[in-house]
Amino acid sequence: MARTKKKKPYEIGELDQYLFGQGTHYDLYKKMGSHLVTDGKKKGTYFAVWAPNAKSVSVVGDFNNWDRDKNPMVREDPLGIYTCFIQGVEADMIYKYCIETKTGDLLYKADPFANYAEMRPGTASKVHDISNLKWSDSAWMEGRATWNMDESPISIYEAHIGSWRQHPGEEDERFYNYREFAVEAVKYMKEMGYTHIELIGIAEHPFDGSWGYQVTGYFAPTSRYGTPEDFAYMINYFHRNKIGVILDWVPAHFPRDAHGLADFDGTAVYEYADPRKGEHPDWGTKIFDYGKSEVKNFLISNALFWMEHFHVDGLRVDAVASMLYLDYGKQDGQWVANKYGGNQNLEAIEFFKHLNSVVLGRNPGALMIAEESTAWPKVTGKPEDDGLGFSLKWNMGWMHDFLEYMKLDPYFRKEHHNQMTFAMTYAYSEKYILVLSHDEVVHLKCSMLNKMPGLGFDKYANLKVGYAFMMGHPGKKLLFMGQDFAQLREWSEARELDWYLLEEPEHQYLQAFTRDLLKLYRKNKAMYEQDTEGYGFEWVNANDGYRSVFSFIRHSKHNKKNLLFVCNFTPMEWTDYRVGVPRRKQYKLILNSDDKQYGGKGEERPQIYKAVKQECDGRPYSFAYKLPPYGVAVFEF
Known part of the structure; x- marks a missing residue:
């Protein structure tokens, strides 16, 4: 033998x-x-x-x-x-x-x-040896293992390295490398108050214009910004400065490039063989075969590679809906039903349960985030309860309603008041992130500032009250780079952000307001520790459509320190705006959009307001406050 x-x-x-x-x-x-x-x-x-x-x-x-x-x-x-x-x-x-x-x-x-x-x-x-990367982030990694996501602030800065800042120069000389970006981005993020960075376009990809969403090298940090060692240095540097790192991850599809995964050995190895399952007509890409054990293994080991070998703290899984639905982006005749005759991809569902169980089971404190644009149930539910097992889900419904409302002339907002309140009817059905991402500021959608109605002051004021509402609303937060200082132009991967705008007062004011909102969010437990609990949020008045004013309370545990938000979405000034409150206490004004540092009039006003026994908003006590045009007031009690 x-x-x-x-x-x-x-x-x-x-x-x-x-x-x-x-x-x-x-x-x-x-x-x-x-x-x-x-x-x-x-x-x-x-x-x-x-x-x-x-x-x-x-x-x-x-x-x-x-x-x-x-x-x-x-x-x-x-x-x-x-x-x-x-x-x-x-x-x-x-x-x-x-x-x-x-x-x-x-x-x-x-x-x-x-x-x-x-x-x-x-x-x-x-050929490259990544077996001896240098790490000095043990304190961060140990802390991550016991971190409680539900009761912690998460404010994400979504960024694209190649277009965040650029060196003067030709072509690829202009890119900041991973090390340079780490130093400069950390400085900026600490100043602003973000907790996490989400990086798009990290896995190797052939075409800059795909932003990294058409991947050919799933296990390779893109060489545009340096070596794998440089990439590890960047992660380590963020961790040393107490900033978490999330990567965009694309298991939904891959491009047809001749050197990539498509028809790898002359046959469908990584993709479904049947083009009705294996191709995205709209995107011109291939769909992974989630029923094939080796393909699932490829993807799951890839997720673990980024988390365990490169210490990444989370993956934002792109285009989840396109994986869950067999008919996503397809016409009749372009898709094939599952064995029960439905449009759910049963193999993708099983893949997600397997993926999230393994990744989160092996890496406590890590995040798996779904960009899922439909009402698929239990995206963040436990796999054993027939959920998909994600940590968090992008709240695309909130984003859509919020932006549609914000684009309106203030005169018409009273007729669309419910677009700002509707998200609270399903706010606890999943664990959500409120997102204003790169997708909302490209392809002729305008920058956040230029979505706003009006001219001059009105645009900036609208954006400030919009951001305040977002920060006060239940859910973790994500904001794409440039929108925190009111970038004028749409984002393009081919040029850096318009940092020169920060020489102008209006952009300085908006940046200062966003910074103070982010710091208010991180400083106050009422803003995040009961995000997934119904008693963490309470409307004071959700029905003041005539004046387009929203008032609500964020409760901390045991009501130790609560916050009252009042947001005015019109250019009308209400000289004696009365708001109902739960107790006959003192209410301290801690954020006022009318301050001069935010471009307001800077009118002197009391810092302490005493509630009196006068019914308002269905409550026995209330106090009155001069609410300026597009005014935001946050009170602590």
Whole structure:
């Protein structure tokens, strides 16, 4: 009987193949791809790629003059993983896999598990050792493990590194690298009061204009901004400064680029074979096959790779709805129903439950966030209760209603009052983040400032009262870069934000107001510790449509320190606006949009207001306050 050759520790073994086939090899990235190894006295690189329907596979690169006959790979059955060791292949050498299909065609593919890629427009992978990254964020990581998301403030700064700031210069010289961005972004975020940064466009992608939502290198931080070591430095730097890091993550689809995952070995390896399930007509992209164990394993190990190997604190999962619905973006005849005749993708549902159970189970305190644009039930529910298991969900309904209301001429807002109150009817059905993201300030949608009605003062005043309402409303918060200082132009990935606007007083005022809102949010437990509990929020008057004023209370636990918000959404001044309050106490004015530092008149007014026994808003006590045009007043009691 022939003796099986004993596998070396770095090689793909029988257990690896078994777990991969079961979809449970969660550390798969440590075996697949390219890894610098020592084999006895020989130094080189071990390569492993999954190409189950290939006729043959070889490694090609500068080191062998791209000759596919020089370094053929060996097929490891039963799954069709191809492997080889090549002596002398060193760090940062570029390579691809030359895949011979069953029809004899030759495909040159980048490595799906590569940790580094050459700078676009090049499409080759790079051998790179990421096994010895330097970390000094142990205090952060230990704290994360016991962190309670529900009772903590989360205010997210959504940013795109390539267009946040740029150096003067040509083409790719203009990008800040990961290290430069970390230092400058931390300085800005600490000044403003954000708790987390969400980075878009990190996984390697070929086209800048996709913003990173069409990924070709799922295990590689994009080389646009530096090396994997630079990327790790950035994460570490944010953590050392007590800022969490969230990455956008795209398991919904991938592009057709010739070097990418599409038709990887001449057949549908990563995507559904049936084009009615495997293609997005609107986006021109491929859809992952969530029913295939190896594909699910690829994606789950990728999520764990970012969280565990690079210490990322959360993933914002893009386009969840497109995964859940088989008919998403499709006409009749372009999709196929599930086995029960419905439009739910049962395999994607199971994938999400598996993904979130594993990622959050292995990484307590981490976040899995769903961008889900429909009313799918229990997105943040527990998998054992038939939920999808996400930590948080983007509140797209609130965002839509809020923006539609804010765009209106104030004269017509009284007829749309319920658009600002409706979200409270479902506020506790999920754990929500209120989002004003990059998607709302591109493609002719205007910047946040230019969505506002009126001219001059009115635009800035509208935005201030809108932001105040958002910060006071239950739910975690997200704001896209530039909108906190009233960026005038729409966002473009091709240029930096218009930082020069901060030389103008109006933009300084709005930035100062946003900063103080963020700091008010973080400082006061009433603003966040009961976000998911009905008794954390109370309308004082949700029905003052005639005057378009909203008043509400945020309650802290045990009512130790509560906040009363009054927001006026018209240019009318109410000289004696009376508001009902729960107790005959003193109410301290702690935020006033009319202050000069925010561009207001700076009119002198009392800091303390004493409630009197006078019925108002269905309450026995009340006090009156001079509410200026578009005025915001926050009282502590």
